[in-house]
Amino acid sequence: MIVTDTHTHIYSEAFDEDQDEMMQRAIRNGVTRFFVPAIDSTYTKAMYAVEEKYPEYVFLMTGLHPTHVKESYKEELAHVEKELESRLSNKEGKKFYAIGEIGIDLYWDKSFLTEQQEVFRYQIQLAKKHKLPIVIHCREAFEEVFEVLELEKSDDLFGIFHCFTGTLEDARRAIEYNMKLGIGGVVTFKNGKIDTFLNQISLDHIVLETDAPYLAPTPYRGKRNESSYIINVLEKLQSIYEKPVIEIAEITTKNSKDVFGV
Numbered sequence: 001m002i003v004t005d006t007h008t009h010i011y012s013e014a015f016d017e018d019q020d021e022m023m024q025r026a027i028r029n030g031v032t033r034f035f036v037p038a039i040d041s042t043y044t045k046a047m048y049a050v051e052e053k054y055p056e057y058v059f060l061m062t063g064l065h066p067t068h069v070k071e072s073y074k075e076e077l078a079h080v081e082k083e084l085e086s087r088l089s090n091k092e093g094k095k096f097y098a099i100g101e102i103g104i105d106l107y108w109d110k111s112f113l114t115e116q117q118e119v120f121r122y123q124i125q126l127a128k129k130h131k132l133p134i135v136i137h138c139r140e141a142f143e144e145v146f147e148v149l150e151l152e153k154s155d156d157l158f159g160i161f162h163c164f165t166g167t168l169e170d171a172r173r174a175i176e177y178n179m180k181l182g183i184g185g186v187v188t189f190k191n192g193k194i195d196t197f198l199n200q201i202s203l204d205h206i207v208l209e210t211d212a213p214y215l216a217p218t219p220y221r222g223k224r225n226e227s228s229y230i231i232n233v234l235e236k237l238q239s240i241y242e243k244p245v246i247e248i249a250e251i252t253t254k255n256s257k258d259v260f261g262v
Contacts, residue, residue, distance in 0.1 A: 001030040001245070001246050001249050001250075002030060002032055002033065002249065002250075002253050003029065003030045003031045003032070003033075003208065003230055003231075003234065003249045003252075003253065004031070004032075004033040004035070004207070004208060004252065004253045004256040005026070005031050005033065005034050005035065005208065005209055005210050005212075005227045005230050006035045006135075006160060006162075006182055006207045006208060006209045006256050006259075006260075007035060007037055007101070007135065007160070007162050007163070007182055007184070007209035007210065007211050008034050008035070008036060008209070008210050008211065008212045008227050009036065009037065009039075009211070009212060009213060009214075010022070010023065010034055010036060010050055010058070010212065010227065011036065011043060011046040011047050011049070011050045012212070012213050014213035014224055015213065015226075019050070019053075020053075022226045022227070022228070023054060023057075023227075025226065025227075025228040026226065026227035026228040026230075027057070028228075029228045029230070029231050030231075030249065031227050031228065031230055032056075032057055033057065033059065033253065033256065034054070034057050034058050034059065034227060035059045035061065035097065035098070035135075035256070035260065036050065036051075036058055036059065036060050036061060037061045037063070037065075037098075037100045037101040037135055037162075038060070038061050038062045038063045038064070038065070038080075038100065038101070039064075039065040039068055039101075040064055040065060040068040040076055040079075041075075041076055041079040044079070044083065047060055048060075051094070059097045059260065059262060060096055060097065061096055061097060061098040061099065061100040061101070061135060062080050062083050062084055062087075062096045062099060062100075063080060063098075063099045063100045063101060063102045063123055063135075064076045064077060064080055064102065064119055064123065065101055065102070065105075065137060066102065066103050066104050066105040066116045066119070066120065066137055067105045067108055067109070069112050069115050069116045069119050070112065073112075073115055073119055077119065077122060077123075080099075080123070080126070081126065083096075084096060084126070084130065088130070096132065097132070097133075097260045097261070097262060098127070098132055098133045098134065098135050098159065098160075098259075098260060099123050099124075099126055099127040099130075099132050099133070099134050099135070100133075100134055100135025100136070100137075100159070100160075100162070101135045101136070101137040101162055102119070102120055102123045102124070102134060102135065102136065102137065103116075103120055103136040103137035103138050103141070103145055103162075104116045104117065104120055104137075104138060104139075104141035104144045104145050104148070105137060105138070105139040105140070105141060106139065106140045106141045106144070107139040107140045108139075113144070116144075117144065117147075117148055120145070120148050121148050121151065121152060124148070124149075124152045124157065125152070127159070128152075128154070128156045128157065131156065133158050133159035133160065133259045133260060134157070134158075134159035134160075135159055135160045135162050135182075136159065136160065136161050136162055136179065137162055137163070138161065138162075138163075138166075142166055142170050146173055146177075149177045150177075153177060155178075157177060157178055158178035158179070158259065159178070159179055159180070159259060160179060160180045160181075160182045160207055160209075160259055161174040161179040161180070161181050161182060162182040162209065162211070163182055163184055163186065163209065163211050163215065164181040164182055164183060164194065165186055165192070165193075165194060166194075167197075168197040168200060168201075171194075171197075171201055171205075172201075175201070175205050180205055180206065180207045180255055180256075180258075180259055181201065181205055181206055181207070182207055182208075182209040183198070183206055183207070183208060183209065183233065183237070184208070184209040184210050184211050184215055184217070184230075184233055185210065185211070185215040185216055185217035185218075185221070185225060185229070185232070185233060186215060187217075187233060187236050187237070187240075188217040188218040188221075188232060188233065188236045189217075189218060189221065190218075195236065195240060198237075198240050198241075199240050199241060203237075203241060203243070203248065203251045203252065203255075204251070204255065205255070206237075206251075206252055206255065207252050207255050207256050207259065208230055208233055208234065208237075208249075208252045208256075209230075209233075210225050210226065210227050210229060210230050210233070211225065212224075212225040212226045212227050212229070213225050213226065216229055217229055217232040217233055217236070218232065219232075220232070231245075234248055234249060
């Protein structure tokens with residue numbers, strides 16, 4: 001069984017003490033594809049290091065996270081473009097597999113909304129230019145995210161709506177913009193709500209994720225998350241879709257390949 005974690009911060013400081021053990025636990029559970037989102041330039045070195053350690057398993061993204069859109073956002077965007085161009089010309093075949101995570105977050109700070117919208121749209125255009133998918137971060141900002149997606153709606157806009165926590169209507173709107181829904185630990189929460197309607201969405205639109213070290217699924221809720229816990233998400237989807245775990249893993253991994261091209 002091949003399981004794909006489409007969103008995991010395995011370079012996080014939360015894994016400084018046991019990164020190798022954490023990776024081996026995941027691999028033993030069948031997780032052999034780790035897609036790793038960017039945050040900002042301060043994490044680039046750590047991302048490259050984890051790719052170097054696990055080249056068969058790790059696939060990197062580049063981008064500027066919306067909560068890190070501050071006064072220096074233009075310098076951060078320049079860094080994203082520089083790293084992207086560098087990888088396009090390198091002889092080792094290393095590349096980025098998506099522009100992410102990008103989007104709008106109004107939970108922590110609303111004062112940079114205009115800048116977040118500008119940065120989100122700019123990075124979507126960057127993804128289109130390089131024929132890459134986007135990975136969207138959205139927190140308390142569904143309407144704002146959909147406004148930007150509507151402006152950029154086209155056949156070459158596609159990707160993943162990471163950590164999807166919206167309504168059934170939001171899910172259908174996201175799918176209309178060629179987005180897969182990233183389903184993780186929230187689906188196991190008693191108050192997560194998405195488990196009440198997810199069976200109305202075809203598995204063809206679903207990918208799995210952990211967002212480790214955040215949002216650990218039940219029974220680990222409140223603790224550090226890690227990619228091996230994606231099995232708990234799989235088991236929850238088994239009960240929702242009434243399909244074998246191995247079939248869900250196969251379908252969601254295929255969906256991830258459709259997005260990332262690998």
